[in-house]
Amino acid sequence: MIYLDHNATTPIAPEVLEAMTRAARDFPGNPASQHQLGQRARRQLERCREEIAEAFGADVTSLRGDQLLFTSGGTEANNLALLGLGIADPAIYKITQDRLLVSAIEHPSIRAAALHLKTLGADLQIIPVDETCKIKLEQVASLLADKSHLKPRLVSVMLASNETGALQPMADLACKCREFGVLLHTDAVQAAGKIDVSLKQLGVDALSITPHKFYGPLGIGALLVREGVKLAPQLFGGFQQTSLRPGTESVMLAEGFRAAVALYRQEAADRLEHLRSLRDQLARLLCDGDQAAVVHCAGTPQLPQTLSIAFPGVDRQKLVIAVDMQGVAISSGSACASGSSEPSPTLLAMGLSQELVESTVRLSVGRSTTPAEIKEAARRILFSVNNLRVGRSAGQFSEK
Known part of the structure; x- marks a missing residue:
């Protein structure tokens, strides 16, 4: 099997697995316990927190510094950010008519959280994107300056699209949000x-990551939450992490996180x-092999591992299944929405035609992928594309 779905998840690195095994053996105590084993676990947990935070441009070592939860x-x-920052008054969990701005290309965990806030009374507005999957900054400025509504409370825009890999002008957006005194996640x-x-460096107030x-x-x-930014907790029942995210912390997982960052x-x-x-x-092999193929966001700033490509005339879901039968793992979009037959909200927001939306798949390479695998994967994908184009059932064709 050739794995080209690293955007969904990556295989755990051997170095990371070894670090986790050592942590499970060496730090068996609960970090919240007062005895020596608990104290040892706490020290290691805080070491992980500090190193991870430092790697992502935050300082959690001072008493009133940034936070890493x-x-x-x-x-x-993402839910903690949207719900924790989108609540107007954390002391009484009051939702006002403050505006919440999110982009049209957000991950389901942002979209769903934003819609939940809307049901509680928030004024949700969507930031549009252009055909290259980049937010329209001039529209953001207009929304921020609109005095016909109350002042926006929070803006949330993903740094890079999980579907197309397109990078957003986050530093410019941060400057605009600071100008209007609006929080940015x-x-x-x-x-x-x-x-x-x-x-x-990005200038944001909060930032979500996962190893x-x-x-x-x-x-x-x-x-990660910038110094001075108030966050309302969404879970209750413990004092861990200053009660902003209670629950027993896993030293083993934190050590794996730290090792992956290192x-x-x-x-x-x-x-x-x-x-x-x-x-x-x-991209070259697929486009050379299929003159009809269309690569999205080509030539624009994007992540190095992501290829969003359409094969007009081929159903995306059938192609994912057919390619899987040929021994190549790809996807038709976000893994968190892969069970849905609905077309991609990201591609629709970009203004792509229905034909392109319905024929787009996402390929993503990884650190262990080889040039030989790329060559073979392209051959198998093109084989599947050709078979689907001539109307064969994905379950019927066998390679010769």
Whole structure:
């Protein structure tokens, strides 16, 4: 099997697995316990928190510094950001008619949280994108300056699209939000571990990440929150993490998170070039083999590992199944929405034709992908495309 779905999740790196095994053996205590084993676990947990935060441009070492809250993953981190920052008065959990701005291309964990706030009374407005999947900054400025509504409270725009890989002008957006005194959150889940991501350099108020997107463990994520930003908790029942995200913290998962971050920092430059080279090789082979193929967001700033490509005349869901039968794992979009037959909201927001939307698949390479695998994967994908085009059933064709 050739794995080209690294945007959904990445295989855990051996170095990370070894670090987690050591942590499980060496730190068996509950970090909240007062005895020596608990204190040892706490020290290791805080070491992980500090190193991860530092790697992502945050400082959690001072008493009133930035915060890094461990969560169960990217979805919880995004929900904590939207619900925790979107509540107008954390003391009484009051929802006012304050505006909430999110982009049209957000992950389901942002969209659903935003819609939940809307049911509670928030004024939800959508930031449009252009045909390159980039937000329209001039429209953001107009929404922020609109005095016919109450002042916006929160803006949330993902750093990089999980479907097309398109990068957003986050630093420019942050400047605009600061100008109007509006909080800014970014879902950096797909970007972390592929490009450098920094809370400070981006100028955002909160940032979501998870290590299973860059060769770390599943089951853990983090929300970084800038110094001075107030956050309302969404879980209750413990004092851990200043009661903002209670629950027993896993030293083993935190150590895996830290090890994945350390591995990225060690490989960053080489990883970027490796991923970009393989992605470009795959795009060339597929476009050379199918003159009708259309690559989305080509020539625009994007993540190095992501290829969003349409094969007009071929149903995307049938293609995913057919390619899987040929031994290549790809997807038709976000893994969190893969069970849905609905067309991609991201591609629709870009204004693409129905034919392109319905024939688009997402391919994503990884650090262990080889040029030989890319060549073979392209051959198998093109074989499946050709068979579907001539109307054969995905379950009937066999390769000769």
